[in-house]
Amino acid sequence: MIYELVVPQFTKMLGNLLAVLDESAKYAGEKKFDVGVLLQSRLAPDQFNLMRQLQIACDTAKFGAARLAGTENDAPAYDDTEQSMSEIKARIQSVIAYLQRYAPADFASAVQRRISQPRWNGKTLSGQEYLIQHVIPTFYFHVTTAYAILRHHGVALGKKNYLGDMPYREAA
Amino acid sequence: MIYELVVPQFTKMLGNLLAVLDESAKYAGEKKFDVGVLLQSRLAPDQFNLMRQLQIACDTAKFGAARLAGTENDAPAYDDTEQSMSEIKARIQSVIAYLQRYAPADFASAVQRRISQPRWNGKTLSGQEYLIQHVIPTFYFHVTTAYAILRHHGVALGKKNYLGDMPYREAA
Secondary structure, eight states: OHHHHHHHHHHHHHHHHHHHHHHHHHHHHHHTSOTHHHHTOOSSTTSOOHHHHHHHHHHHHHHHHHHHHTOGGGSOOOOSOOOSHHHHHHHHHHHHHHHTTOOGGGGTTTTTOEEOOGGGTTOBEEHHHIIIIIIHHHHHHHHHHHHHHHHHTTOOOOHHHHHOOOOOBOOO | OHHHHHHHHHHHHHHHHHHHHHHHHHHHHHHTSOTHHHHTOOSSTTSOOHHHHHHHHHHHHHHHHHHHHTOGGGSOOOOSOOOSHHHHHHHHHHHHHHHTTOOGGGGTTTTTOEEOOGGGTTOBEEHHHIIIIIIHHHHHHHHHHHHHHHHHTTOOOOHHHHHOOOOOBOOO
C-alpha cells in the first residue's frame, strides 16, 4: 500500500494543485492584479508564503518516495529559486514526472528501512513511522495551507478542488 | 498498515489538536478575549468556521475507522451542537476513546470492502480508495485548516504542534 499512498495519490494531489494554481491565475487576471502577489501571500507574518508552501509540498513528495525506496541520492535537486507561477508549476510537473519512475516493487523494503534526513542529526525513523507520522501529514499540511492562503485571498475554491475526482463505482 | 494509518495516527493528531486548543485558550486568556471568538473564526466568509472544521475532523476519523472495519452502525452519533471549547474538546476526547476500540485485525477485510456514505447516492469506493483518496486527505485537510485559522488569528503555533513528537531512534 506504500506505493498507492505515495506515488499515485501524491501525483493526484499535485495535479489538483496545478489546477488550483490555474484557477488562481484566472482570478488574478479577472481582478487585474499580478498573480505573483498570491505567491508572496501568507496567513500570518511569521508563516511561509504560498511559494514556499508549494516548494515544501514538492520536496515532501520527492523525498518521501526517494527515501522510502532507498534512492535518495538519485533524486533531482531543486534550488528553491522559483519566482513566478510558471516556474513553480514547472517544478510541480517535474516532481510528478519524477514520481512516475517508481513501481510498487521499489517499496518492498520500505517499512523496515531506517530513514533519516539532515536536520535529524543522525536520528532515524523506520520507513513506516516516516511515512505515517512524517511524510503524509507534512505533505497534506503544505498542500492544505497553500489552498487556505488562496481561499483567504479570495480565490473561489471548494474542497473538491483539493480532493479531486473519486473513482466511484455506480450503484448496481 | 490500515490500522496504523487510522487508529494510532489519527489518535496522535487529535491529541495534538487538543494541545493546540489549549494553547489557543491560553492565548485568549492573555489577550483577554473570549476563546469562543476563535471557534467562530474562519479564513473566508464562505468557509466553515473553526468549530465546524473540528467537528468534521472528528467525523472523518470516526467514520474512517468505522466504515473500513464494517462497524458503521455501532459508531457513536454526535449532533454537532457543540458551542464551547470544553464541549468540542470533549467530543475530540470521545472520538479518541472510540478509536481505541479497534485492533489491527478489525481491518483485515478493509481493502476490498465496498464503502459508501449517504451523500454518494449509492455509489461506492473500495476500502483502499476510500482510505487513500478520501479519509486521509480529508482528515488532514480539516486538521490543517483548524491550525491555519488559529495561526491567522495570532496563536503562536509551529509545525511541531501539528505533527507532534516523532519516535526517533538515536544514532548508534
